[in-house]
Amino acid sequence: MSFIVYTRRRKKKHKSLEGLTKFKMSSGSVRFLILRSSRSLSYFPGAVTPGIAGSFRGYSSVCATEEKSTKDSAIDMALNSVVKVFCRSSKPSILQPWQKKFPQSSTGSGFVISGNKILTNAHVVADHTFVQVRKHGSPAKYTAKVQAVGHECDLAILEIDSKKFWEDMKPLDLGDVPALNETVFVVGYPRGGDNISITKGVVNRVEVTKYSHSKTKLMTTQIDAAINNGNSGGPVVMGNKVVGVAFQGLSNSESIGYIIPTPVVNHFITNVEENGQSFAFSSLGISFQNMENAEIHKRFKMSPQMTGILITKINRLSSAYGILKKDDVLLSIDDVSIDNDSTVSFRNKERINFSHLISMKKPSETTSLKVLREGKEHKFDINIKPVESLIPVYQYDKLPSYYIFAGFVFIPLTKPYFDLCNMSDSVLETMPKQSGEQIVVISQVLEDDINVGYTSFDDSQVKKVNGVQVENLKHLRQLIEECSTEDLRFELDTDKAIFLNKKSAKKVSSKILKRYAIPSAMSKDLRS
Template sequence: MPILGLLGQDADPAFRNLLNSVVRIDVWERDINNGFEQINRSQGSGVIVSQEGYILTNAHVVNPNAQRIEVTLANKHRVPARFVGWDHWTDLAVIQLDAGVVAERGVTFSFANIVDSKGLTLGDALYAVGTPYGLNRTLTKGILSNAERYLEGYITPTGYESGDYNTWLQTDAAINPGNSGGPLVRPNGDVIGINTQVVRGTTLGFAIPSNVIIPVWGELLRNGEVTRSYIGVTLSPLQDVLEEGNITDQGALIANVDSGSPAYNVGLLPGDIITSINGEPVDGYFPEQIPVIMAKVARYPVESRLELVVQRGPESFVKEVVTERLESRVGAKELFPKWGLSIEKVSKAVARESKLVEKTGVRVLGMQPALPASNAGLRINDIILKANNVRLQELQDLKGLYAQYEAGEIRTVLFEVYRQGTIAYIVLQ
C-alpha cells in the first residue's frame, strides 16, 4: 500500500505536500583535528519551510565548517545550498537553496507548514519523515510519548552542548541515523518538531518542538546565531532534594557553579536554592521546569543585572549578578600545515576549568609526526598562551606569526605553554 494510504484519503493532499518538502542533505565538512586537513562527507535530512527555499535541519547535520552543501529534493533535483546560521544549544540550523540555480533550472519545490506544538496531547499520532541510512522519503508512524522531556547534559554527535534551554518531544516513531533534521508531523501534515536523536536499541526518539524552533529560526535568519546570557549555574529540580530537609518547596537547586563565572564571583554555592529572579518566583520542582528557568535567564540581554533571591539553609538573602554572553566549550579551529599542527581557540569554559589567569590561548588538538610541532615536543591538550611573546587572544594572532614563518621571515617560534598546571617553553623550528 502507498504510504499515503496509511493516512486516509482526507489527509492525502496536505501530507503529500509535506512529503514533497522533505529533503536529503549531503554535507562536505572540513576536519582538522589530527594535524592535517581532510574533507568528511555526511548525510542528514531537512524540511523546506518557506517559498524562499529556507530549510530547517539539525546543527549536527550542518555547521559553519561545511565546505559544500547539496540538497536532493523530492522531485530528484539536486540543488546546492548555502549555510545561513546555526544554534547548537537547540541543535538547529538553517540553510537555503541556491536561488540562482533554482531560477536557472526552473526547479520547483513544496514547503511545509510549521505550527505551534503547545496544543499536543499525549497519545497523539505522529509521523517521522526523513532519510535514515540514506533511504530517501522514509515515513514511520508513532505517538507522542512525552511533550516536555528534559535531556540534561545532551551532547550532539558533533561534540557540542545542547538541550539545556529547551525540552523535547518524545515519540516511539522510528528515528534512525540520517533521520536527523527531518520533520515530526501530525496526520494533517503540520510540522510540530525536528527529529534529532534516538536512544539506540529502543523506541525512544526525540524531536525539538516547534515552539522552540520558531523563535530560533527567526533569529537565525536575522543574525545567523542566537545570543544568550549566562550566569554560570547548573540547576536541578527540588524534587530530588526535598526529602533531605530543605525548608522551601519553591525554587531551583544550584547543583554546580562554574569557576570564575558571574555566579561564582558573587559567592553562590552548590546547594543554594534560587527562589526568585528579578522579583519573579522560580518554579523548579520538576525536571521539565529546569530548562524553562535556564531559557528565561538566557533571554536577558548580555550584561543585564539580575537580582536573585537565594535560600541557603534557614537563611534567605539577595545577590546581584551581571550576565555574560553564553559561549560553547568548543572553540574555533585552525590548521597550520607546515607545522603539522591543528589547534582550537580556548573557550571561557575551558579557561576556567584550567584555572588560566588570562582567559586566552589556543589548545593543541592534534599533530602530524615528524613535522615541526611534534618534533618540538608539543602535546595534545597543551594550551599555548604566547608565541614569540605575543599573547594569543584570537586565532589571527597565531596566524600572523605562521604567515611570517611560511614566508621565511622568521625561522623559530617560542611557545609559552600551559601544561597540567605548569608553564613550559617550547621552541618550534
C-alpha cells in the first residue's frame, strides 16, 4: 500500500522550522506508520532529512512488530496443527529382489488439513510397514494409515482413526505462492531435538526443479532457510496461510531449502478427492530443443515475432502421438506463448518452464496446442494424460519383479538398478513402443555348472528368446515355460547369446534356489 510522510527541513542554524516536503513511499507489508515528533529526530548530513530518518525508525519498529506477530501466529498454528511422524520402513533390495532390507526407523513432520487428514511427504512414509503420529504437547503416539501417496510430487495423506487425537486439532488453510523476498516460517521437527522448531526464511525464486524423491520436474519455491532431516512434510507459513510443504534441501549448501508450492499441493489433494487414490502427473511426452539460435528460426520459417521450441521426438504412448510431428515448432499452450528458451511468463517479470502448464492439467483435460509446421500455423486440441516411462525412475511401496531360471536372475530395468550397473546411458533415451513394455535384463548369475561361461553376462539386456522379441518380464517367462523345443536361445543386446537345454535347466533351477535360500523362482506379480 502507499502512504504519505510529511517532514520539515531545518535551517542552517537548526533553530526554526520551515518548508513542508512530501514523500511518497510504497510497501507491500506496512499497514500503518507512527511518526515521531520532529524535535526528537536526529540529523544525518548528506543522507536523509530529519523527518525521513525519524520515519524510517518508526517504519522499522512497525516491521519488527508485524514480524513478531507473524511468528507468534505461526507458533499458534503449529501448536494445534503440526505433528511429528514416526515411520518404520523396509525397502526392497535392488540386487536381491526376493528379499527386503533390514527395517529402519525415521521421522518427519506433517500438518492437519480439512477432512481430518494429515498431509506429509511421500518420502517420509515410503515403503512403510508401520506409521505413527504424535501431536504437540502429547506423549502419546497414534497409529496412522497411509490413505494416498503421490510419489511424483512427494506428497502423502495420512488418516487416524481416533477421536481423542483430533481433539483441539485445527486444519490449516492453503494460500498462494509467495512473492520474491517475502518472509516465511518453516515449522516442523528437524533432527537435533524432539520439540517443535520454527525457522525464518525469505523466498529466493520460483521455478521448475527436479524432485529428488521421484526425479520428476515440477514447480518449487526456493527459500534461504535450511530444510533439514525431520523438517520434511512440515508446513511453510506466511501470515495465517500455508504457502508450501518443506521437502528437500540443496546438498553441500547452507541455508537453501525447497518447498512444494500450493499449486502442486492443491493439484494432488484435488485429484485424490476426485479419484480416491494416487495418480500420475500429465505430460506431453515429447523431446525438444530450444530455439535461441537465429539460423534455426530461418530454417523453420518463423516470423520475427514467433517464439517456440522444436519437437525432436514423441512418445508413442502420448496423447500427442499421431497429432504432433517431428520438426513441429510448438508455439503456445492454451494461448500462452512459449519463448525460445522453453519458458512462459509467470507473475511479474518472472518466467517458468512451460512443463508447469502441462503438469497442472487433470488427466483427460483438453489442451490447446499451436504449432508451426512447414511454415504454416496449426491448432490442435488434445486430451492430455500421464505418459508411461519405459524405465521407471522410482519404485516405492511395492516389491520388485524378478524371474529366476537356470541361475539367471531376470528383472525389468529400473532407474535405481541402472544407477548400480554398467549399462550404456543411451538406454535411458529409449521410448516405449507399446503399453506394458519393459527392458528385461540379467541382473546377476547364480553360479552353477549349467551356466558356466555365462557369469559375466550380468547387466545385459535380453532382446529375444528363440527369435521372438521380448515384450516384458512376464512375456519372457511365458516364452521360456511354453517353449515346445528342447533348446533355448537368448539373444542379448551385446550380440552375444546364451544356449540352454530346457529340460536340464528346469531340473537344476530348484536346486539353485535351495542352495541360495531363495523362497521362490518368481515374484508374486508373475504368478497369476
